[in-house]
Amino acid sequence: MIRFILSKLLYLVPTFIGITIVAFGFIRLLPGDPVLLMAGERGVSPERYAVIAEQLGFDKPVWQQYLTYLGNLLQGDLGNSLVTKRPVMDEFMALFPATVELAVVAIILATLIGVPVGVLAAIKRGSWFDQISMTGALVGFSMPIFWWGLLLIIFFSGYLGWTPVSGRISLMYYFPDVTGFMLIDSLLSGEKGAFTSAVSHLILPSVVLATIPLAVIARQTRSAMLEVMGEDYVRTARAKGLKPSRVIGIHALRNAMIPVITTIGLQVGVLMAGAILTETIFSWPGIGKWMIDSISRRDYPVVQSGLLLIALIVMVVNLLVDLTYGLINPRIRHK
Amino acid sequence: MNIRYLMAASALAMIAAAPLSAKTFVYCSEGSPEGFDAAPYTSGTTFDASGHAIYNRLVQFKPGTTEIEPALAESWDVSEDGLEYTFHLRPGVKFHSNDQFTPTRDFNADDVIFSFQRQGDPNHPWHQYNPGITYEYYSSMEMAKLIESIEKVDDNTVKFTLTAPEAPFLANVAMPFLSIVSQEYADTLDAAGTREGLNNNPIGTGPFRFVAYQKDAVIRYERNDDYWGEAPKIDQLVFAITPDASVRLQKLQAGECHLMPYPSPADIETIRNDPNLKLDEQPGLNVGYLAYNTTVAPFDDVRVRKALNMAIDKQAIVDAVFQGDAEVAKNPIPPTMWGYNDAVEDDAYDPEAAKALLEEAGVSGLNMQIWAMPVQRPYMPNARRTAELMQSDFSKIGVNAEIVSYEWGEYLEKSMEPGREGAVILGWTGDNGDPDNFLSVLLSCASAEDGGANRAFWCNEEFSDLLAKAKASTDTEERTKLYEEAQVIFKDQAPWATIAHSTQYVPMRSNVTGFVQSPLGDYTFEGVDITE
Numbered sequence: 001m002i003r004f005i006l007s008k009l010l011y012l013v014p015t016f017i018g019i020t021i022v023a024f025g026f027i028r029l030l031p032g033d034p035v036l037l038m039a040g041e042r043g044v045s046p047e048r049y050a051v052i053a054e055q056l057g058f059d060k061p062v063w064q065q066y067l068t069y070l071g072n073l074l075q076g077d078l079g080n081s082l083v084t085k086r087p088v089m090d091e092f093m094a095l096f097p098a099t100v101e102l103a104v105v106a107i108i109l110a111t112l113i114g115v116p117v118g119v120l121a122a123i124k125r126g127s128w129f130d131q132i133s134m135t136g137a138l139v140g141f142s143m144p145i146f147w148w149g150l151l152l153i154i155f156f157s158g159y160l161g162w163t164p165v166s167g168r169i170s171l172m173y174y175f176p177d178v179t180g181f182m183l184i185d186s187l188l189s190g191e192k193g194a195f196t197s198a199v200s201h202l203i204l205p206s207v208v209l210a211t212i213p214l215a216v217i218a219r220q221t222r223s224a225m226l227e228v229m230g231e232d233y234v235r236t237a238r239a240k241g242l243k244p245s246r247v248i249g250i251h252a253l254r255n256a257m258i259p260v261i262t263t264i265g266l267q268v269g270v271l272m273a274g275a276i277l278t279e280t281i282f283s284w285p286g287i288g289k290w291m292i293d294s295i296s297r298r299d300y301p302v303v304q305s306g307l308l309l310i311a312l313i314v315m316v317v318n319l320l321v322d323l324t325y326g327l328i329n330p331r332i333r334h335k
Numbered sequence: 336m337n338i339r340y341l342m343a344a345s346a347l348a349m350i351a352a353a354p355l356s357a358k359t360f361v362y363c364s365e366g367s368p369e370g371f372d373a374a375p376y377t378s379g380t381t382f383d384a385s386g387h388a389i390y391n392r393l394v395q396f397k398p399g400t401t402e403i404e405p406a407l408a409e410s411w412d413v414s415e416d417g418l419e420y421t422f423h424l425r426p427g428v429k430f431h432s433n434d435q436f437t438p439t440r441d442f443n444a445d446d447v448i449f450s451f452q453r454q455g456d457p458n459h460p461w462h463q464y465n466p467g468i469t470y471e472y473y474s475s476m477e478m479a480k481l482i483e484s485i486e487k488v489d490d491n492t493v494k495f496t497l498t499a500p501e502a503p504f505l506a507n508v509a510m511p512f513l514s515i516v517s518q519e520y521a522d523t524l525d526a527a528g529t530r531e532g533l534n535n536n537p538i539g540t541g542p543f544r545f546v547a548y549q550k551d552a553v554i555r556y557e558r559n560d561d562y563w564g565e566a567p568k569i570d571q572l573v574f575a576i577t578p579d580a581s582v583r584l585q586k587l588q589a590g591e592c593h594l595m596p597y598p599s600p601a602d603i604e605t606i607r608n609d610p611n612l613k614l615d616e617q618p619g620l621n622v623g624y625l626a627y628n629t630t631v632a633p634f635d636d637v638r639v640r641k642a643l644n645m646a647i648d649k650q651a652i653v654d655a656v657f658q659g660d661a662e663v664a665k666n667p668i669p670p671t672m673w674g675y676n677d678a679v680e681d682d683a684y685d686p687e688a689a690k691a692l693l694e695e696a697g698v699s700g701l702n703m704q705i706w707a708m709p710v711q712r713p714y715m716p717n718a719r720r721t722a723e724l725m726q727s728d729f730s731k732i733g734v735n736a737e738i739v740s741y742e743w744g745e746y747l748e749k750s751m752e753p754g755r756e757g758a759v760i761l762g763w764t765g766d767n768g769d770p771d772n773f774l775s776v777l778l779s780c781a782s783a784e785d786g787g788a789n790r791a792f793w794c795n796e797e798f799s800d801l802l803a804k805a806k807a808s809t810d811t812e813e814r815t816k817l818y819e820e821a822q823v824i825f826k827d828q829a830p831w832a833t834i835a836h837s838t839q840y841v842p843m844r845s846n847v848t849g850f851v852q853s854p855l856g857d858y859t860f861e862g863v864d865i866t867e
Contacts (some may be wrong), residue, residue, distance in 0.1 A: 032744015038750075041763055042475055042776065043751060043788040055467050083369050085465035085534065096551045115433065158585050165586040168552060171361055172571050177549070206852055272609035283577040293367070298744055 004326065008319050015315060016308075019074065023307035024066050027300055034082050034298040056082060069304065079308075081294070088305040092287065096309075097180030098168065101272045102278070103131035103200055106209035111264060117188035118221025118260075119253065125226065131280030133218065140215035145274055149208045156204060163204050166283040170197040205282040209274050213267040220263040224256035231255070256277045258329055265321030269314050359571040360847075360863055363583045363592035367576050371537040373511040373828045374454050377471045383858045384554055384574060386511025389431075390539035393422050393447065395508045398851040398862065402449050403505050403671070407442065407515055407540065417500030417809045422447070424491040429518045429561040431544040433536060435527065438519055442540055443488040448517035454481040459601050461521060464530045472512035472766075499849045502808045502814060506767035511857075515540065542567045542861040551576055557634040568849070568864040587842060588614065593865065594843040595852060596858055600658040600716050608844045613847075618671050619839040620854040622664055622773070623762035625705070625725065625832040628755050628792040628858070633666040640829040643758075644682045645689035646732045647725055656720050660840070664833035667767020667773055668821045671854060673811070674770040674818035679826050681833075701734045704751060704757025710743050713837055713856065714762030721760060721834065750790050758832075764856055770818045776801050778825065793830035 035044060042053075053059045057068070072079060078088040117137075121130040157165040164170065168182045173187035183202070186194035228234060229252055236253045238244075275288035276293045287306065294302035348354050366380040386392075395406040405411075408422035409688055453461040454473040462468075473479065481501055486494045497504065503707035507513070520538040523528050536836050537545050542564065543556035549700040556565045575592055577583045583595040588609060593839040598606060606614050615763065627634040627643070634640060649663045665681035668674065693701070707722035708715065715721065726736040739757065750759045766772050776782055780799040782789035805817035825831075841852055849862040 030742070030744075031748070032742055032746075034746060036747050037744045038469075038471060039475070040747065041761060042377075043747075043782070043786050044475070045784070045786040046476060052469050080466060081804060082467065085370065085375075085468055088530070091550065098552075150579075151581060153585050155801075157589055161589065163593055165589050166577055166582050167575060167591075169551065171359070171575060171591075172818065173437065174555065175546075280404060281579055281582060283552070283575070283579070283582065285549060285576075289551060289578070296743065 005323065007321055008158040012315055012319075015310070019308055019311045020070060020304070021066075023304040023311070024069060025296065026307070028062065028297065029191060029278050030295075030297055030298070036301060037296075038083075046146070046174045060144070071306075073308075078105055078305035081302045082299045083294075083297055083302075088302050091302070092309055093307060094180070094283055095287045095290050098182070098284060099272075099275055099288060101183060102183050102202070102205055102209060102286060103268070103275065103285060105206040106214060106271060107264065107267060109206055110210040110213035110217050110267070113210075114217030115221050115260065118218040118223055119248065121218070122225030122229065123248065130222075134222065137215040137218045140211045141219075143211055144209070145208060145277040146281060148211060149278060152208060153281070164197075164201050166201075166281070168198065168201050168284065169194065169200075173197060197321055205278050208281070209271060209278045212274060213264075213270060216267060217260065217263060217269075221256065221260050224259045225252060228252045228256040254328065261321055261324055261328070265318050268317045270313065272310055304333065343703050343719065358569045358865060359573060360569040360594075360860060360865060361573045361575055362858065362860065363577045363578075363586050363593040363595040364554075364574040364858075365580075365583070365596050366578060368554070370534040371545060371548070372516070372534040373514045374470050374473065375391040375450060375465075375534075376512075377470050379856055381424060382511040384851075385537060386514045387541070387857055387859045388543045388556055389513030389537050389540050389541045389545050390516070392509050392511070392513050392515065394426075394505055396509050396768065396853065396855065398859070399853065401506070401765075401854055403509055406509075407447075413809065415503075415505045415808070418497050420495040420497070420504065421488070421684050422493045422495070424493065425563060426491055428540050428563045430520065430540055431538050431559060433545070434537060435529070435532065435536065436520050436523050436538055438538075440519060440791045442515070442517070443502075444493045445518045446515050448485050448492045449488060449521065450513065450515045451478075451485055452671070453480070454512075455482060460525075461530075461533075464533060472510065476507055478507065487725070493637075500809065502806055503767065503771045503810050506772075507771045510767050537632065542818070543572050560706050564861070567861050569860070572860055584842070587844065590844070593847050594841065594858075594863075596841065596853060597713065597840050598840050602659065603660065604839060606840075611845055612842055613845050615841040615843065615850065615852050615855065616660075617839050617852045618662065618669065619713055619837050619856065620671060620765040621670050621762060621769065621856075622669060622836055623669055623712075623714040623721075623834040624664070624667070624761070625756045625758050625834060626833075627830060629791050629793045629830050630753065631756065633696065633701065634696050634758070636698075637828055638692050639701075640832075641682060641697055642689040642692040642698075642732065643729065643734070644695065644829055644832045645685050645692070646728050646734070647832055647834075648684050648728055649832075649834060650684070651728075652721050652724050655724060656715075656717050657835060657837055661835040661837040664835050667778060667825055667831065668770050668818075668822070669765075669836040672765070672768065672770055672773075676819040676822040679821075679822050681826070682829070685733045686728070693732060695732070703729075703734060704739050705729075705736050706746070706757050706759040707740045707759055708743070708746055709740050711840060712762055712764075714835075715760060716837070718760045730751055740860075751786060752791060753785075759833075760835075761790055763788075766855070768855060770814075771802065771806055774818065774821060775806070778830065791830035793828070795824060797826055798824045798828075799805065 035049055080087055081091060117133050121133050124130055153165055156163045173191055173194045178185050178188050182198040186198040234252050237247045276292050277284055278287045279288040291306050342577055368381040368384035369376045371383055371385040392407045393406060393408040394403045397404040407425055409425045410423045412421045430438040442600045453459045454470040455478060456462060479590060481497055483498045485494045488494050517538050524532045542559055542562050544559045546555040546557055550556045556572040558570050579587060580597060580599040586592050587595050607614050629635055629642050653661045653663055665679055667673060705722045705725055707718040722738045726738060729736045763773060763777055776792060777788050780794035783792045783794045800815045801821040805814040808814050847863060848866055849864045851862060
């Protein structure tokens with residue numbers, strides 16, 4: 001098991017270096033330039049441009065800038081934002097909990113609904129439930145997130161008035177950040193109603209963010225279940241007279257979960273992409289919106305280091321997913 | 336959750352932890368501030384959150400106008416030659432306090448000198464208090480070149496000596512980038528080794544005291560009880576950062592905020608029909624235009640430019656793109672600005688005459704590009720649609736136009752290239768209400784040089800001379816005449832097709848009183864109140 005983990009960790013090193021090159025190069029390949037964007041309609045004279053470029057270190061050759069960046073990275077320095085002048089790490093840490101909170105709730109929601117729906121659809125293959133849920137999954141998968149989010153806001157917040165429109169908690173609550181996770185902080189604050197308010201603010205954004213992963217998980221579960229149900233061991237289990245719930249719950253589902261868990265792990269990347277739109281619609285102060293703003297301002301340090309951090313997280317999550325295979329599937333554990 | 340509930344609940348909450356008191360005003364702002372030091376930044380969003388809420392300037396714009404009135408300076412004298420400005424500072428003005436700092440003295444001349452010199456003097460110890468910091472306004476308005484010296488006459492008197500007479504000087508001083516910060520606070524931060532506090536944990540003299548900022552989410556302020564001016568009527572001011580215009584409107588309708596900026600033009604009708612909302616409207620201090628490259632054939636021929644201008648049905652653009660909420664523009668400055676020449680005759684929409692003029696210029700089968708900017712601005716809500724309308728107008732006079740667009744950063748960059756093909760849609764919103772801020776920045780010979788904002792690359796000596804003369808005079812009547820003359824030359828030479836001056840809308844809850852819209856597009860909340 002330890003060797004298994006070590007070999008997986010070893011893969012991370014070249015991946016890490018690859019990501020730094022991609023992240024560093026990608027934002028510089030985009031046309032447009034941070035100094036000109038700062039100046040906007042007003043423009044900037046060549047002399048002034050040279051002064052600013054020198055202050056920001058853009059006057060050096062690109063390879064030199066990259067080596068400086070890599071050197072700083074190895075010392076744990078992710079650089080400072082060109083716009084706010086604050087360390088990228090500080091900004092990331094201020095915003096990251098909000099994204100995690102939303103993503104965790106969304107993935108739980110997607111799994112808790114997606115897996116049972118997929119199992120049911122597989123068992124009752126061809127039934128009206130199967131057809132409706134799989135059509136629903138197709139629609140969900142194709143849903144334009146921005147439009148879907150606005151639609152939910154207009155209906156539930158505007159027309160019905162059930163949920164707040166946007167934000168993380170009602171503005172009447174004001175307490176210092178402890179963990180950055182609003183659900184936890186609101187409990188810690190001891191203020192009456194704060195937790196309920198935080199939950200009500202999470203409902204719509206997590207539903208919107210969960211929509212695509214939910215569809216994917218439901219479809220994946222269904223097809224994995226169908227495949228497993230045709231296996232010999234399932235037939236054997238049935239033949240020896242086990243209760244159907246036990247056949248499905250233990251023999252079939254456990255084996256079907258392996259591809260499903262991979263899918264759930266891969267959805268973390270999807271969630272990061274979905275977070276960009278979801279966070280923008282719901283004014284959710286997370287890293288998705290931060291990245292978008294920084295890309296449009298060509299805030300190089302934020303984009304390159306932010307991308308790196310996000311990629312690291314996706315990598316770690318995928319590693320954890322790989323490790324959970326071992327728990328579920330002894331064949332992988334003992335290899 | 337509606338506001339009444341919020342207020343009732345907040346009264347309850349006060350007993351528990353005293354977080355919010357009864358009068359909390361929530362502004363659904365459209366973006367996050369870049370920081371809280373107004374000097375290094377250029378966006379209006381940052382100025383609203385920093386310069387206007389927290390700080391004051393020596394002089395300020397009278398609410399709702401671009402007239403200058405006293406602020407931290409009670410009065411000022413200008414020398415005969417227009418080179419010396421002596422400001423008499425208001426005594427007894429207190430800076431805010433926070434957990435790091437309690438002022439031991441009142442605002443004085445040292446603070447003024449500090450606030451200017453840290454921007455202008457590259458060797459000043461606070462010039463680079465954050466690595467990579469730059470002072471864009473101070474440098475682009477050439478303040479360093481303009482100010483020869485700043486002298487402390489006594490604690491309450493500061494004398495500025497200029498290198499040349501500069502009529503817009505006072506208007507520049509009223510702009511947020513020249514907000515007065517506390518020298519004493521800077522010293523405290525220096526001693527504590529937390530210099531970035533000047534940007535993260537600001538101290539000013541303004542109507543509101545900074546409390547906290549949760550990045551990309553909420554900014555909290557409370558009333559400055561020691562404010563030298565009329566004390567704000569609200570106790571707490573909250574900026575709820577809400578980037579999407581439709582979501583802002585939903586929040587406003589749901590009572591989650593009291594006031595919002597920049598509604599989308601398509602929502603104006605909805606807002607008008609909502610009994611809980613009201614809409615404040617005012618002509619904006621802006622212009623949207625199409626700039627030809629006057630250095631490239633055939634656009635170097637004034638007849639071609641005129642012909643194209645005559646081919647554009649501007650009213651149709653105002654109706655379709657601005658939903659009627661704009662005024663067709665004939666001058667490069669808006670009609671609400673002093674110096675506007677109403678006697679100028681616009682080139683009337685006349686495709687036949689346009690065709691004839693094009694023929695006279697010997698141009699046939701012209702192929703050209705129209706550049707459509709990819710972002711929305713108050714002066715241009717939909718450049719693509721505007722370009723399409725122009726394309727169809729041009730086709731009627733036999734001109735084949737291709738619409739091109741680039742991502743915003745690239746658009747700004749490529750449109751500045753001197754040999755650029757095609758005509759560019761762009762615009763401008765005034766910084767300080769002075770005509771020079773439009774005409775010199777956008778159309779002077781100096782601005783046609785490398786990196787300037789003159790996208791027509793139009794350099795007309797006579798026009799530029801008039802601007803220079805006007806800038807050197809402090810007599811507004813004389814300046815008005817000079818600017819009126821300059822506008823005649825502009826129209827005659829047609830470097831741009833002037834498109835429109837858009838209307839600014841500010842939707843708010845019906846119970847909001849005392850909000851005064853600024854022609855400069857600033858959002859200030861000193862005077863607002865919430866009635867039951």
